[in-house]
Amino acid sequence: MITIGILGVTGYTGQELLRLLNNHPEVKVTYLGSSSSAGKRISDICPHFQDSVDTVLETEDVPDVDVVFMALPHGIASARARELLQRGIKIIDLGADFRLKDVATYESWYRVAHADPTLLKEAVYGLPELYREQITGKTLIANPGCYPTASQLALVPLLRAGLIEMNGIIIDAKSGVSGAGRGIVQNLHYSEVNENFKAYGVGVHRHTPEIEQQLSDAVNSPVVINFTPHLVPMTRGILTTIYAAITSGVSEEDLKNCWHLMYDNEPFIHVMPEGEWPQTKYAYGSNHAYLQLRYDPRTNRVVLVSAIDNLVKGASGQAIQNMNILFGLPETTGLQHTALWP
Incomplete structure (x- = not known):
C-alpha cells in the first residue's frame, strides 16, 4: 500500500x-x-x-x-x-x-x-x-490551478497544432464559491454571493501568468491573454468560454478532429457531440472534463467551452x-x- x-x-x-x-x-x-x-x-x-x-x-x-x-x-x-x-x-x-x-x-x-x-x-x-x-x-x-486546467484542456491541443492564432485569446471563466477556499471573507458571505454574479481579479488574477506560461510553451513563443474570472452563486464548478482567431484555411472540423485525436483515448476528457454544450453539473464531484466548440465564420473566431469541477x-x-x-x-x-x- x-x-x-x-x-x-x-x-x-x-x-x-x-x-x-x-x-x-x-x-x-x-x-x-x-x-x-x-x-x-x-x-x-x-x-x-x-x-x-x-x-x-x-x-x-x-x-x-x-x-x-x-x-x-x-x-x-x-x-x-x-x-x-x-x-x-x-x-x-x-x-x-x-x-x-x-x-x-x-x-x-x-x-x-x-x-x-x-x-x-x-x-x-x-x-x-x-x-x-x-x-x-x-x-x-x-x-495546476483550476482555471488554468479548464483553459489549457481546450486551448493547448489547438495551439500545438497551429490551428488557432496565439494573439488575441480571450478567456471568460466562471467559478463556484468553493474555489475561494474556507476563509471567512466579507465578499464571500451568503448575503454577498447569493443571487449575485460578479467579475473579480480583472486583469490581475494570479492564474493569468500560469495560463500564459503553459500556452507559451505550447507554441514556443510568448502568449499574452485576456483572462477574466467571475464568481457564480453555486458551490462547485468552472465553466470557461474562450474566444480565439483561427489560422487561415482551418475549418471547424479540423478543430474538432484535433481534440478527438488528443482526447478520444483519455478517460476523463469528453468532446461532446454536435449541439450539446458543457454544463458544470456534468462534472460535479467527478474528475471529468467536458469540451465543445463552434466556429463563427462572421468573426473568423472559434468559441471554446469547457466545464470541470474546480475541487476535483x-x-x-x-x-x-x-x-x-x-x-x-x-x-x-x-x-x-x-x-x-x-
Whole structure:
C-alpha cells in the first residue's frame, strides 16, 4: 500500500483529497496535518467523515510516508519541500509555489518571496493529459490551478497544432464559491454571493501568468491573454468560454478532429457531440472534463467551452491522478466516480 500524508487537510481541497483517497484501493492515509487544529479529530471538524475517518490531526511535522499532498496557502510549500524530498518523500503541491518557472514572475504576482527557487527546475507541471510523459518518474509535482486546467484542456491541443492564432485569446471563466477556499471573507458571505454574479481579479488574477506560461510553451513563443474570472452563486464548478482567431484555411472540423485525436483515448476528457454544450453539473464531484466548440465564420473566431469541477479535476482529483502516474497505477484508480446529478 502507498502511504499518504496530507498537509492542510481541513481546507476544501484537503477535505476533497481525503474523501477521494478514502475510496482508493491502493493507498493508506497515515498522516493528516493541520497547523490550526492539531489534536482534534478530523470527524469533529468535518462531520461527513464520522463513519469513515476518525484520525486525530497532527502537527505539521510530517512522518515518513511515500507521498505527501500539500494543500497549503502559497509561500508555505516552498519552505517545506526540500527537507521532505531529501527524506525520499514525493510531493504533490496543490498550491502555487512550483507552478511558475520564473521566480520573478511568481514573486511579482503572489507578492511573497519564494523560499527555494532552485527547486523550480525540479518541479513538473502536473496536467496529465498534456504532460504525462514529463510527470512519470518525478518526485515534485506542481498541481495546476483550476482555471488554468479548464483553459489549457481546450486551448493547448489547438495551439500545438497551429490551428488557432496565439494573439488575441480571450478567456471568460466562471467559478463556484468553493474555489475561494474556507476563509471567512466579507465578499464571500451568503448575503454577498447569493443571487449575485460578479467579475473579480480583472486583469490581475494570479492564474493569468500560469495560463500564459503553459500556452507559451505550447507554441514556443510568448502568449499574452485576456483572462477574466467571475464568481457564480453555486458551490462547485468552472465553466470557461474562450474566444480565439483561427489560422487561415482551418475549418471547424479540423478543430474538432484535433481534440478527438488528443482526447478520444483519455478517460476523463469528453468532446461532446454536435449541439450539446458543457454544463458544470456534468462534472460535479467527478474528475471529468467536458469540451465543445463552434466556429463563427462572421468573426473568423472559434468559441471554446469547457466545464470541470474546480475541487476535483481542478484540484484534488487531478492530484490523485498525478499520484497514480508516479506510482505506476492506472490513472483512473480511485477516480471512477461519475458526477452527481441533478
